[in-house]
Amino acid sequence: MDQQQYFQFYEGSKMGIKTADGQIIIPAVYDFVAIPADDLFTVTEGGYTAYFNTDGDVVLSFSNLYESYGNFTEGLARVMRNGKWGFINREGEEVITPRFYFADEFAEGRSIVRNENDLHGAIDTQGNLVIDYQYPVLTGFVKGYAKFGDLKTWGLIDATGNIVVPQIYMSIGQVYRNKVTVQVLEGEEYKEGELTIGGGVGWNNNLDHVNAFNRQKTQFADAAEQLIDTMYRNGCPCEYERFRDYIQWNSPVGFVDQEILFSAFVKKLHNEGDNNFRCTHCGTVYEQNWEQYSAFMWVLNVTIKTTGKFKNKGAPVAEYRPVALGFYGHVIEKYTNKYLQHDIETVINYLKQP
Numbered sequence: 598m599d600q601q602q603y604f605q606f607y608e609g610s611k612m613g614i615k616t617a618d619g620q621i622i623i624p625a626v627y628d629f630v631a632i633p634a635d636d637l638f639t640v641t642e643g644g645y646t647a648y649f650n651t652d653g654d655v656v657l658s659f660s661n662l663y664e665s666y667g668n669f670t671e672g673l674a675r676v677m678r679n680g681k682w683g684f685i686n687r688e689g690e691e692v693i694t695p696r697f698y699f700a701d702e703f704a705e706g707r708s709i710v711r712n713e714n715d716l717h718g719a720i721d722t723q724g725n726l727v728i729d730y731q732y733p734v735l736t737g738f739v740k741g742y743a744k745f746g747d748l749k750t751w752g753l754i755d756a757t758g759n760i761v762v763p764q765i766y767m768s769i770g771q772v773y774r775n776k777v778t779v780q781v782l783e784g785e786e787y788k789e790g791e792l793t794i795g796g797g798v799g800w801n802n803n804l805d806h807v808n809a810f811n812r813q814k815t816q817f818a819d820a821a822e823q824l825i826d827t828m829y830r831n832g833c834p835c836e837y838e839r840f841r842d843y844i845q846w847n848s849p850v851g852f853v854d855q856e857i858l859f860s861a862f863v864k865k866l867h868n869e870g871d872n873n874f875r876c877t878h879c880g881t882v883y884e885q886n887w888e889q890y891s892a893f894m895w896v897l898n899v900t901i902k903t904t905g906k907f908k909n910k911g912a913p914v915a916e917y918r919p920v921a922l923g924f925y926g927h928v929i930e931k932y933t934n935k936y937l938q939h940d941i942e943t944v945i946n947y948l949k950q951p
């Protein structure tokens with residue numbers, strides 16, 4: 598598209614195109630109008646597709662010759678016939694015969710295509726397969742490079758298909774001035790660095806805090822498992838008021854210590870179904886609910902549904918509970934008046950205090 602900005606607008610359920618200063622390029626009488634990278638609008642109406650230029654004139658008239666029509670990029674639009682994708686040019690001529698199981702829009706002279714075995718390669722604007730079908734995942738080209746991989750590890754190829762970064766990284770950013778941020782998992786440790794294409798990686802310590810936290814979580818899980826084993830040797834954890842208080846959580850904020858403690862505890866409980874878990878020693882039933890708080894955040898809520906038969910043998914709940922791993926979420930301040938940051942040992946000793 599040229600410098601002018603274009604906007605879709607509606608009248609009723611119909612769509613058209615306007616400029617920023619309100620000039621109507623395409624009246625709102627169509628089902629859908631797309632604004633692609635090239636200067637041709639894709640206009641659909643009643644199962645037919647046409648292409649209009651920026652003066653609002655029809656360049657390719659309405660047609661349903663193909664089952665599907667894409668947007669023009671780099672002078673070509675993808676079209677589907679008999680379930681296979683090919684390309685037409687701005688004159689409407691079929692310049693790449695539909696034969697691909699999938700073909701993406703052209704970018705940087707390449708279209709990512711897929712074969713019947715779900716492997717991806719790339720074609721040039723003549724339709725030649727310039728990168729052979731070999732990748733489970735292949736992204737479009739940006740600044741001369743495309744990411745390939747299997748969703749677990751990624752590498753980079755150039756426009757001729759040469760591997761310029763091997764497929765060993767769990768994450769690869771956007772190439773900028775021949776450099777790109779990469780992340781790798783070595784054993785249980787994450788590492789981040791800046792890779793120079795054709796050169797080495799300069800590692801940084803950006804992920805050290807993630808590794809430290811993960812190590813602490815593993816330590817807490819081990820300690821929680823030992824604590825629960827010890828408590829079961831002479832009864833059960835339910836007998837400890839502090840344990841019951843700590844494990845019960847019903848809040849939008851995540852509580853890492855509680856989540857790890859209950860994850861260790863639930864392995865010892867009998868699954869009654871419906872998210873209910875029963876202590877076979879005393880009969881206490883715990884209800885577990887993972888609740889989605891936001892797009893990326895789930896919170897483990899636990900309540901005691903039925904209190905079993907036991908005698909309290911632990912110390913009463915303290916005014917301030919120790920917490921080793923803390924909380925995550927948005928209203929954490931609310932909990933700081935009941936919890937104090939300590940190490941793992943302090944948390945475990947607090948819970949088992951007679």
Ligand SMILES: [Zn+2]
Pocket residue numbers: 833834835836876877878879880881905907
């Ligand atoms: Zn119990």
